[in-house]
Amino acid sequence: xxxxxxxxxxxxxxxxxxxxxxxxxxxxxxxxxxxxxxxxxxxxxxxxxxxxxxxxxxxxxxxxxxxxxxxxxxxxxxxxxxxxxxxxxxxxxxxxxxxxxxxxxxxxxxxxxxxxxxxxxxxxxxxxxxxxxxxxxxxxxxxxxxxxxxxxxxxxxxxxxxxxxxxxxxxxxxxxxxxxxxxxxxxxxxxxxxxxxxxxxxxxxxxxxxxxxxxxxxxxxxxxxxxxxxxxxxxxxxxxxxxxxxxxxxxxxxxxxxxxxxxxxxxxxxxxxxxxxxxxxxxxxxxx
Ligand code: NAD
Numbered sequence: 001x002x003x004x005x006x007x008x009x010x011x012x013x014x015x016x017x018x019x020x021x022x023x024x025x026x027x028x029x030x031x032x033x034x035x036x037x038x039x040x041x042x043x044x045x046x047x048x049x050x051x052x053x054x055x056x057x058x059x060x061x062x063x064x065x066x067x068x069x070x071x072x073x074x075x076x077x078x079x080x081x082x083x084x085x086x087x088x089x090x091x092x093x094x095x096x097x098x099x100x101x102x103x104x105x106x107x108x109x110x111x112x113x114x115x116x117x118x119x120x121x122x123x124x125x126x127x128x129x130x131x132x133x134x135x136x137x138x139x140x141x142x143x144x145x146x147x148x149x150x151x152x153x154x155x156x157x158x159x160x161x162x163x164x165x166x167x168x169x170x171x172x173x174x175x176x177x178x179x180x181x182x183x184x185x186x187x188x189x190x191x192x193x194x195x196x197x198x199x200x201x202x203x204x205x206x207x208x209x210x211x212x213x214x215x216x217x218x219x220x221x222x223x224x225x226x227x228x229x230x231x232x233x234x235x236x237x238x239x240x241x242x243x244x245x246x247x248x249x250x251x252x253x254x255x256x257x258x259x260x261x262x263x264x265x266x267x268x269x270x271x272x273x274x275x276x277x278x279x280x281x282x283x284x285x286x287x288x
Contacts, residue, residue, distance in 0.1 A: 003027070003141070004052035006045060006068055007086070008034045011112070012058035014119040015085070015145045019056075022144045027052065049075040054141060057084045061237075062092030069096045078104030081137045085126070087111045087234075089241050090156040090163070091248070097130065097155035106134035109155065111162040112146065115230050123147045127165075129157035163245055166238035170259040172206040173235075173277060180213050181284040190216055212277035221275035229275035236263040 001024050005016040008030040020026040020038030028039040029048035035041065042048050049055055049072045059065050065088050076082065082100050084093065084107075093109040100107035108130035118124040124146035128135055135151045142149035152161045179202065183193040194216045198208045211217030221229035228234075239260035246253040263271075266279050 001025070001054055001141075002052045004029070004048040004055040005039065005058070006030070006048055006055065006072070007058040007060075008036055008039070008041070009058065009060075010116050011085070011119045012056075014116065015056070015058060015124075018119075018122045018145055019141065024141075024144075045071055046075045052076070052080065054081040054083065054138070056141070057082070057086060059084075059086045061086070062088035065096060066092055066099075069099055073099055073103040073105065076103075076105055079106070081106040081108070081134060083108045083110050083138050083141070085110050085112055087162055087238060087241070088159060090159045090245055093129065093159040094156040106131065106137060107155070108134045108138050109158040110138065110142070110149070111158050113162070113165065114146070115228075118146070126150070127152050127158040127161040129153055129155050129159065129161075159241075160245070163238060163242040166235070167242040167253065167256045167259070169206065170235050170239045170263060170276070171255050172204045173210075173212065174259055174262055174279065174283070176204070176206045177212050177277075177280040177283045180280060184284060206277075210277060212280040221277055222280070226275040226278035226281075228273075229277070232263060232271040232274050232276045232278065233267050235276040236260070236267050239263055 003019055003024050003026045005026055005028040008016060008028050013036045016026050016028050016039045017037050026039045027048045028036055028041045029045050055072060055076060057068055065084055065086050082105050084096060097107045108128055110126045110128045112124040112126055114124040122145055126142045126146050126149040128149055128151050152158050180190055183190060190213050210220045212222050214222040221227060242256050243260050266282050271278060
């Protein structure tokens with residue numbers, strides 16, 4: 001397949017590289033000059049879209065995704081597939097679908113979970129919104145870039161799933177960090193707290209797989225000086241998206257709001273660039 005890839009950043013570059021390595025002809029475009037193994041980087045977005053059977057976008061936010069789609073719909077031929085893998089607000093995702101479908105294109109919102117490690121290894125999980133026909137056409141590409149693709153529903157359903165999942169993640173990470181903090185104050189050994197909670201009803205991904213306390217549990221960013229991983233500012237972005245969606249749709253997510261506020265303070269107080277699990281230090285009072 002001929003594939004255009006727009007947005008060759010931390011995530012987009014390895015995803016495009018994996019598509020090329022699987023034998024697809026990939027043309028890539030980014031506003032910043034980049035080199036990606038196996039990918040022909042081109043000077044304009046139109047060059048990366050014209051004649052392509054599928055166009056994948058991996059961009060920072062909803063405004064940019066909207067602007068890029070406004071340009072690419074003029075160039076892409078009818079019947080082509082457009083997949084936006086960025087994490088953006090549900091409203092922008094739906095607007096982009098309407099724009100693409102109004103111009104005869106097939107459209108999917110397909111945000112990912114798995115981070116840069118998953119992008120490099122081709123083990124991302126895709127959460128996908130859009131028609132059955134579009135999903136069927138996109139599936140072979142998801143199988144290269146990831147290990148799982150869940151068709152969540154119609155336009156915007158992928159983004160909805162992503163922000164709900166990451167609201168759980170943000171809340172659960174704060175919960176785990178507060179439990180370690182309380183354990184410290186009670187004089188309870190962190191290892192003992194982990195051994196009990198990770199095999200009891202307190203078990204969750206934030207504790208069992210991504211433990212924020214250094215030296216405890218499987219290796220995680222905490223053991224590498226909190227080098228991301230999943231950066232705190234990206235967690236904040238996703239929590240803010242969840243709160244915008246909650247407000248727009250009348251959902252009551254009080255703990256989600258608190259989690260968003262806690263991460264906003266953490267990022268402002270120096271957490272930017274650190275893994276999101278580094279919030280343990282701020283919550284336990286040793287930092288921030
Ligand atoms: P990034 O900033 O590294 O990459 C974005 C790229 O888009 C940059 O290279 C930038 O130059 C390019 N870009 C911006 N405007 C453009 C335009 N108009 N045309 C073409 N290129 C343009 O960001 P990233 O970490 O790769 O994240 C991309 C998306 O994936 C974001 O929506 C993010 O929330 C999401 N995401 C990131 C992670 C992660 O761990 N990094 C995990 C899951 C989801």
